Amino acid sequence: GAGVSQSPSNKVTEKGKDVELRCDPISGHTALYWYRQSLGQGLEFLIYFQGNSAPDKSGLPSDRFSAERTGGSVSTLTIQRTQQEDSAVYLCASSEPGQGIDEQFFGPGTRLTVL
């Protein structure tokens, strides 16, 4: 079946503008994650959604970052008043937690460049 998809694949914006990044998880997956991968760095956790529970926002770096997940499916990550340090690849993953291993399936990412 279809994997995790993200759009756009690339986004170039000017400093101070707002951007929205979209993630379509695998159908039926109740868990959705956003990570950020900066150049030469590992993946940094941003936010986690699980079903109807309150999201775990503990990884969001500032109040300029927010995310929503509508209807338990599609998620949008919004970055307001973008800064140059926001430039990174934003990765979305989804999974179906259960007993044992919780394999996260990753999308191809959105490469954000803030000029």
Added chain:
Amino acid sequence: GEDVEQSLFLSVREGDSSVINCTYTDSSSTYLYWYKQEPGAGLQLLTYIFSNMDMKQDQRLTVLLNKKDKHLSLRIADTQTGDSAIYFCAVDTGRRALTFGSGTRLQVQP
């Protein structure tokens, strides 16, 4: 918080074995993972090990876990040019999101 460390780069010749190392700080992790990221592609789960195991073998891949030293390694036997990628070590921390290392870029020379 959890800290996961990896060396940044490894170069091997085709046919040799590759060993990618990872150290972590949180001893309560249940599962430890290796993800592979190929150019232009998303991360894919390569293999994993349960924390009560010390070794897991899967075809050309061998995962070794030393819980005492909090050290995880991935050995790739008979490394091929198609194995060239970035390999990420990741651990769970009790919440569902994973903590990733910075990735090891494996370069396989013909």
